[in-house]
Amino acid sequence: GAVVSQHPSRVICKSGTSVKIECRSLDFQATTMFWYRQFPKQSLMLMATSNEGSKATYEQGVEKDKFLINHASLTLSTLTVTSAHPEDSSFYICSAGTASGDTDTQYFGPGTRLTVL
Amino acid sequence: GNSVTQMEGPVTLSEEAFLTINCTYTATGYPSLFWYVQYPGEGLQLLLKATKADDKGSNKGFEATYRKETTSFHLEKGSVQVSDSAVYFCALSDTGTASKLTFGTGTRLQVTL
Numbered sequence: 001g002a003v004v005s006q007h008p009s010r011v012i013c014k015s016g017t018s019v020k021i022e023c024r025s026l027d028f029q030a031t032t033m034f035w036y037r038q039f040p041k042q043s044l045m046l047m048a049t050s051n052e053g054s055k056a057t058y059e060q061g062v063e064k065d066k067f068l069i070n071h072a073s074l075t076l077s078t079l080t081v082t083s084a085h086p087e088d089s090s091f092y093i094c095s096a097g098t099a100s101g102d103t104d105t106q107y108f109g110p111g112t113r114l115t116v117l
Numbered sequence: 118g119n120s121v122t123q124m125e126g127p128v129t130l131s132e133e134a135f136l137t138i139n140c141t142y143t144a145t146g147y148p149s150l151f152w153y154v155q156y157p158g159e160g161l162q163l164l165l166k167a168t169k170a171d172d173k174g175s176n177k178g179f180e181a182t183y184r185k186e187t188t189s190f191h192l193e194k195g196s197v198q199v200s201d202s203a204v205y206f207c208a209l210s211d212t213g214t215a216s217k218l219t220f221g222t223g224t225r226l227q228v229t230l
Contacts, residue, residue, distance in 0.1 A: 110160035
């Protein structure tokens, strides 16, 4: 149980275009979803936290207008990187937490590797 | 604020060697502590966790004990295998529900034959 999927797993786009990444909880309701960014050989950096039906809370230094997060249902959150530039190339990871069962654990998706040319 | 400090890697061991990866933390209150593992090309997987002092988390031969007095959560395994080669992240969350995780920088483990 507690499976989180991400789509796509890899995406290559041209500079200036927008890219949407989906994060789904497959077998549980995710009351909270988190988006992270991971640079090569570094730890995960939390970008934002989103609760279903409300606006995301962004970490300091993360541009909310550039990284749009939508958490429209208890099983789906999306991250849209708008007007992507090469410096946005990274590994983006989502995780989900649940209000029932194991409430103190986040379940991670497999990640999406974004390459901006 | 919260912080997690892990020993720097990479850690290179021969198969069947004993493993210790040190992790210490700084937090207010009583955090939950976690070890996550990231295998090459994959996402993070929860390896084990402990939610209160003196708890021992264990999974797949790995163990870690929540030591409040030393603010530590060191990861150990008695006999590593090549398949254990991965990056290991220590993390904490500061409330009882899935909340913001603070990660350490990760320790890469390489196990050779």
